[in-house]
Amino acid sequence: MNLKGQIFIGDHSFKELIQFLTQPFSSCLVLADENTLKHCYPVIKEILPPHHLIEIPSGEIHKTFAICGMIWTKLTEFNADRKSLFINLGGGVIGDMGGFSAACFKRGIPFINIPTTLLSMVDASVGGKTGIDFMGFKNQIGLFQKPEAVFIYTAFLKTLPQRELSSGFSEVIKHYLIADSVAFGQVLNSKRPLTDLPWNEIVERNVKIKSAIVEQDPYEKGIRKALNFGHTVGHAVESWFLKNAAVPLLHGEAIAIGMLAESFISLKKDLLANYELSKIQSVIFSYFNLPRIEFTALPEIKTLIKQDKKNEQDTTQFTLLQGIGNYSINIAVEEELIIESINYYNSLLK
Numbered sequence: 001m002n003l004k005g006q007i008f009i010g011d012h013s014f015k016e017l018i019q020f021l022t023q024p025f026s027s028c029l030v031l032a033d034e035n036t037l038k039h040c041y042p043v044i045k046e047i048l049p050p051h052h053l054i055e056i057p058s059g060e061i062h063k064t065f066a067i068c069g070m071i072w073t074k075l076t077e078f079n080a081d082r083k084s085l086f087i088n089l090g091g092g093v094i095g096d097m098g099g100f101s102a103a104c105f106k107r108g109i110p111f112i113n114i115p116t117t118l119l120s121m122v123d124a125s126v127g128g129k130t131g132i133d134f135m136g137f138k139n140q141i142g143l144f145q146k147p148e149a150v151f152i153y154t155a156f157l158k159t160l161p162q163r164e165l166s167s168g169f170s171e172v173i174k175h176y177l178i179a180d181s182v183a184f185g186q187v188l189n190s191k192r193p194l195t196d197l198p199w200n201e202i203v204e205r206n207v208k209i210k211s212a213i214v215e216q217d218p219y220e221k222g223i224r225k226a227l228n229f230g231h232t233v234g235h236a237v238e239s240w241f242l243k244n245a246a247v248p249l250l251h252g253e254a255i256a257i258g259m260l261a262e263s264f265i266s267l268k269k270d271l272l273a274n275y276e277l278s279k280i281q282s283v284i285f286s287y288f289n290l291p292r293i294e295f296t297a298l299p300e301i302k303t304l305i306k307q308d309k310k311n312e313q314d315t316t317q318f319t320l321l322q323g324i325g326n327y328s329i330n331i332a333v334e335e336e337l338i339i340e341s342i343n344y345y346n347s348l349l350k
Helices: 013-020 034-039 041-047 065-077 092-107 118-124 154-159 162-179 181-189 199-216 223-228 231-244 251-268 274-287 295-306 335-348
Strands: 007-009 028-033 052-056 085-090 111-115 129-134 137-144 150-152 317-321 327-332
Touching: 007 013, 007 199, 013 041, 013 150, 028 034, 028 065, 028 092, 034 041, 034 052, 034 085, 052 065, 065 092, 065 129, 085 092, 092 111, 092 118, 092 129, 092 137, 111 118, 118 154, 118 162, 118 199, 137 231, 154 199, 162 181, 162 199, 162 223, 162 251, 162 274, 162 317, 181 274, 199 223, 223 231, 223 317, 223 327, 231 251, 231 295, 231 317, 231 335, 251 274, 251 317, 251 335, 295 335
Parallel strands: 007 150, 028 052, 028 085, 085 111, 111 150
Antiparallel strands: 129 137, 317 327
């Protein structure tokens, strides 16, 4: 199918890609990491025009200016110009950093996204946000820049480890919590394993939810902040684990923690009922095995939350649930309640 904004979903998406590539681009460049080069690049290699490969290391830890510098060096060496096409083949890190690099190079060259993870299919590749991490803060430097098109081939999900698939599912849960109570109920009652779900249908449903919000507020001045539910605490937790833990959390795992904490805050703000909080906890713990947040981490997590992009005039602003399927934005939350929410999260762990 073709949704507004040139987003193609399904088995025929590569037929649309072939048609797209008939345009007279001066050159073609593909950004990938070691995982997508091994598992995904061979699937599309033959349908691409002559192209240059740019390989970067995988993982959030490499979402930096230094790696962007490497990308810009390669683009310069390959004589890329403003009529070149830059193809992001990968997950959220590739899409965020590749889009940012393309948007900056020579004041912008066209790029497309071919997402290869569930996280990037339902969230990161849609909406026009690009960026990198800076000084330990998530997505601190970035631009709003839409790709020319997004081609979503859900068969790539078969290449993912179970942990990566679960991580992406956190963004599915988030979309349903803020905008689709019926779909959330279906997840709550589902007994099917993730590997057996109808992914074309799920991805399409999630892209519609996100696209409908983004089209109304492309630059995150208002309701697009709804998409940040779970991310204020989640990003801070993710950044702390990235810096301090032997095994960093995946993005979706951190967002799962954030959704649990922020659902509790929603309860304390009289926006969410106890039975709704119980449902949210049931769904998240059925898909995630989450770690404890040590007491010693709390001061740094508080500092990280203070750098959240939604904050205004030193006031910590949250997006909270107003019942399952609805949300409220720009809710001021006191530091004491934030800490209480993390302690509450810890109390849920066995």
